[in-house]
Structure formats: structure tokens, C-alpha cells
């Protein structure tokens with residue numbers, strides 16, 4: 001499939017959006033999709049195949065949203081569609097244990113051995129919410145430390161100065177979150193080791209857990225500074241607090257084994273989502289057996305879910321991880337990501353446009369900034385208006401980036417040389433429009 005070079009009108013998307021606004025806040029099921037970060041009318045997507053999506057007006061676009069991370073094999077990979085089709089023919093869910101749960105857990109553990117015991121849930125938010133409850137129960141402490149610009153889903157405890165849609169919408173935190181909930185959350189600048197030391201020196205004995213995006217993706221891609229993750233591991237160990245790596249986004253993306261494999265740091269608990277569901281609703285949390293065995297019904301910490309461990313979702317995840325386990329598969333997506341990141345820098349420089357394009361594994365972000373982005377403050381200082389102009393220029397030229405300067409661009413094994421070349425050709429023209 002090649003992308004549409006000439007932009008068809010987006011009249012159908014506009015018509016559909018008007019209808020959607022009648023039913024939904026912002027006309028969407030999740031805020032970032034409303035294009036508030038870039039302006040304009042959201043595209044209704046009717047089909048995806050490999051690296052491409054097709055919108056309601058028939059425009060074919062190279063896709064870097066990839067549903068915000070799940071589609072590491074590209075859209076509708078045959079192995080996943082076949083697994084879903086085969087499994088759903090036997091029924092959709094049973095409210096009972098299934099062989100697929102056990103098989104997916106075994107695959108997850110092969111990639112991420114620190115997840116000695118785990119539980120599947122139906123979203124990353126639920127995984128994080130459950131991991132935090134467990135950490136508080138296991139330590140009999142309440143305080144949670146999180147980092148500015150990190151987004152861990154929309155549960156009360158972590159919706160404080162978050163990234164992702166909250167950053168896009170400029171909401172420092174959300175109304176409706178009781179002071180009592182947010183009050184137990186300490187927010188620290190990302191990559192600020194000294195600030196972490198100070199927080200532990202002052203509150204260490206009351207801290208239940210530190211939760212971190214081990215490579216930030218929700219303020220755009222911001223890698224951990226040298227020693228940052230090590231400092232979190234040291235401080236949490238020293239004060240008997242729990243270290244939670246939120247790998248909902250980074251899992252299987254910054255490395256097949258996640259950031260914990262890439263950087264060689266073993267957290268106490270890990271949260272996952274996205275990739276392990278193959279695009280269907282999923283989350284997971286897990287880690288040290290002595291902690292996870294405190295979850296009901298083994299232990300007293302309650303967590304439950306009607307559709308948790310859904311066999312159709314499990315089958316999709318199994319198909320994805322089996323494919324990722326094949327030699328060279330994951331590397332092809334990482335190589336495409338490096339090629340795109342380097343090409344974007346070159347194309348921008350040719351037009352005199354200042355950008356930074358940090359990338360880790362299969363994730364990248366173009367920041368319109370003259371200085372490297374190392375935390376939330378430098379991310380927020382980037383030129384979001386230039387990003388919006390760039391975004392629409394790319395859309396006109398058949399490329400679909402995420403509709404926010406604070407979201408990660410995702411690549412897949414379906415993004416080959418042709419797709420990267422098409423993207424860089426569009427970017428060269430888009431940068432010359434800006435420069």
C-alpha cells in the first residue's frame with residue numbers, strides 16, 4: 001500500500017465528527033484523539049494494514065500513532081487476526097481460567113523474568129492502580145513518588161502533573177481528584193537524582209513506592225539520565241519502598257525485555273499493557289512473588305475484573321509475543337526507528353529548523369527545540385505551535401503522526417525502508433514550509 005500523496009477532502013471525517021460530538025465529550029473516547037493539541041478535525045480511521053491506516057475520506061497514511069503503542073507488528077498482522085478469529089469462534093469470555101492466560105503469562109515471563117507472578121487486567125490504568133494498592137498494602141505506607149511529565153493512566157493517585165493527554169490539555173492535575181488522594185502523591189522532576197535523594201531523606205520511612213516511566217514516553221521520549229534509574233533502585237531498597245517500573249508503553253518497545261532489560265535494573269513490580277494485547281484491551285501487573293502472593297485470593301489485597309484474562313485478548317497477545325521472539329523481528333522496527341530519527345534531524349537541519357529527536361528502541365519524538373529535552377520543563381518549553389504546523393503538513397502529505405507534541409511516535413516491524421523514505425520526503429517538504 002502506498003500513501004495518498006494528494007490529500008482528499010476530509011469532509012466525511014468532519015461529518016462523522018459532528019455526529020460524535022453529540023454523544024461524547026470532545027467527540028472522542030479518549031482526549032488526545034480530539035486534536036486539541038494540534039487543532040483541526042480528527043480523522044476517523046476505517047482500516048489499518050501494516051504501517052498504514054485509511055481514513056473515512058479514503059486517505060492512506062503512514063501511521064506513527066499505532067493506537068498509541070500496541071501495534072508493534074503493524075496494523076492487522078495476519079498472525080494476530082488469525083489467532084483472534086480462531087479463538088473468538090469458541091466464544092468471547094467465560095469468567096473462568098483459560099489455557100491462553102497461562103500461555104501468555106509464560107511468554108511475558110520469558111521476556112521479563114522479574115515478573116515472577118502476575119495478574120492480567122483490562123487497561124494500563126488498572127494495572128497501575130492495582131500495583132499501587134499492593135505497594136501500599138505490602139509496606140503499610142501511603143506516600144507514592146511519581147515524576148513530572150510521567151503518565152500512569154487516570155487513577156486518582158497518579159493523576160497529578162501527568163504527561164500524555166494531561167500535558168496536551170495543559171491540565172496540571174484534574175478536578176475531581178480529592179486532595180486526600182493527590183495529597184499522598186509526591187511529584188518530583190524527572191531525571192532529578194538530587195530531588196529524589198531529598199524526598200527520601202525527608203519522607204523515606206513513609207514512602208510506599210516510587211513509580212516511574214523508565215524511559216519517559218508521555219512527555220515525548222525522554223531517556224533516563226545516567227544513574228537516574230540506579231538511584232531509584234538504591235533509594236527504594238535503602239528505605240524498604242517498592243520500585244514500580246511502569247512499562248505499559250516501554251514494555252517490548254525500548255527493548256524486547258523492556259527498559260528493565262535495556263538498563264539492567266530489576267524493579268519490584270512492573271506494569272504492562274498495549275503490546276501484550278495486540279490492540280485489544282489489556283493491562284498486567286506483576287513482579288516479586290512475595291508481593292504478588294498478597295493479592296486476592298492468595299492474600300488480602302483485593303483486585304478483580306469481569307473481563308480480566310479474556311481468552312481472545314490473551315490469544316492476540318500470544319501471537320504478538322511469539323512473533324517478537326523470532327530472531328531479528330524486533331530489531332527491524334528498532335532499525336527503522338533509528339533511520340527515521342536520523343533522517344528527521346538531517347531534513348530539519350537542511351531547512352535550518354532546530355529539532356531534537358530522542359529515540360529508544362521503537363519509539364521517537366521530534367521536539368522543536370534548540371536544546372536537548374531532559375525533563376518536563378524542557379519538554380514544555382518546546383515549540384508546540386511549530387509541531388502543530390509540522391503535524392498538519394505531514395498529514396497533508398500522507399503521514400499520520402500523533403496529534404500532540406507530547407506523544408511518542410511509534411514504529412512497527414511493518415515500517416520498512418519505503419515507509420521511512422516516504423515519511424522523510426514528506427518531512428523535508430514540511431520543514432521547508434516551516435523554515
Ligand code: KE4
Nearest residue numbers: 030068123124125151152153164248249273
Ligand atoms: P491505559 O489505561 O490507557 O491502557 O494505560 C494508561 C497508561 C499507563 N502507563 C503508561 C506509561 C501509559 O503510556 C499509559 C497510556 N498511554 C497513553 C498514550 N500516551 C494512552 C493514550 C490515551 O490516553 O488515549
